[in-house]
Amino acid sequence: MDNLDLKNLMVFDEIYRTASISRAADNLDLGQSAVSMILTKFRKHYGDPLFVRTSEGMQPTRLADDIVGPMRQAMNILKATLEHRAHFDAATSTRMFGLCMTDIGQRIVMPRLLEHLRRAAPGVRIDLSYTSEHTARQLESGEIDLAIGFLAQLDAGYFQQKLFDDRFVCIVNRKHPRLRGPAISLDQFQAESHLIVATQGTGHVVVEQTLERNHVHRKVGLRIPNFLGVVSNIASTEYLAIVPERFARIIAEGNQIKVMELPFPVPKYRVMQHWHERYARDPGVVWLRNTIAELLRE
Known part of the structure; x- marks a missing residue:
């Protein structure tokens, strides 16, 4: 039977429940001709009348009695699927x-x-x-x-x-012998060795573009794969590093690290x-x- 849908299942169930095509049509707000057409499709598919007129109305055949249970199960599954709405309760979820x-x-x-x-x-x-x-x-x-x-x-x-x-700042060892003030000059920036972090997903592309646009050069002394090594390497060396300000403020607390302003403007990101x-x-x-x-x- 092609194109079986929820309406077909509901028609079968309503005829079974009411023993009447007319009452099934009224209850489902369908025309009698539409209900009769759906019943005809079921009969053709099963090769069985399914419901027979008697003195007590349209009574089911044995085959109809056999399939009404699976029909109702399928109908309930379809209804539950169509009515399903995703739900999330943070207080009880283990997701x-x-x-x-x-x-x-x-x-x-x-x-x-x-x-x-x-x-x-x-x-x-x-x-x-x-x-x-x-x-x-x-x-x-x-x-x-x-x-x-x-x-x-x-x-x-x-x-x-x-x-x-966020914006970028410079961090150095708090006891750096040559960098004492709140900001670093351009000459100092280009003279000192830098720690570079080779990572993705940060705004450092903004820094690279700014350096290139302003023809600023930096001397790379150490390249590390992530920011996990920034604290230990800055706190124990004389390298400079350019990092996001929020990160700089966090690691400066409780560590031998000082936050300094850069000698050139870098756009926020x-x-x-x-x-x-x-x-x-x-x-x-x-x-x-x-x-x-x-x-x-x-």
Whole structure:
């Protein structure tokens, strides 16, 4: 039987329940001809009359008695599926969310988020990964739910929301022998050795563009793969490093690190959270997005 839908199942069940084509039509707000046409399709499909006129109305045949149970089960499943709406209760959920961010993001975002989860969503779990060239594909596939950082080039189909603005500053050892003031001069900047972090998902492309545009040169003394080594290397050497201000203020507390102004203006950049439109209405992802946005509101 082609094109079987919920209406067909409801017609069969209503005839079985009322023993009447006319009452079935009235109860379903259908014309008698429409109900009769659907019954004819069932009869043709099964090769059985299914319902026979008697003194007590349209009574089911044995085959109709046999299939009414599975029919009703199928009807209930279809109804439940059509009426299904996704639901998320943070207080009781044990869902594992995939988050993608840099190690800077982890220092800025995660302490606030984990404290909030402890109080409001104790069963919710987080699976953290680093921003990479695979981030866009992982968002599209659902492998990760949100990516936080500076992702400059995403194709159509991705949404983003600003979390906060940040700017770049310079950090040095608090006891650096040559850099004493609140700011560093351009000559000092170009004379000193620099620590460079080779990472993705941050706004450092803004720094590179500024240096190139202003013909500023820097002498790279150390290149490291992530920001985890910034604190120890800056605190124990005479290198300079350019880092986001929020990160700089965090690591300067309790460490032998001083924050200094750069000798040239660098545009601010926006830190965003990104997700794919496939999961834009997922209530769990909506809750997580709203939670992070609220926690990081300036």
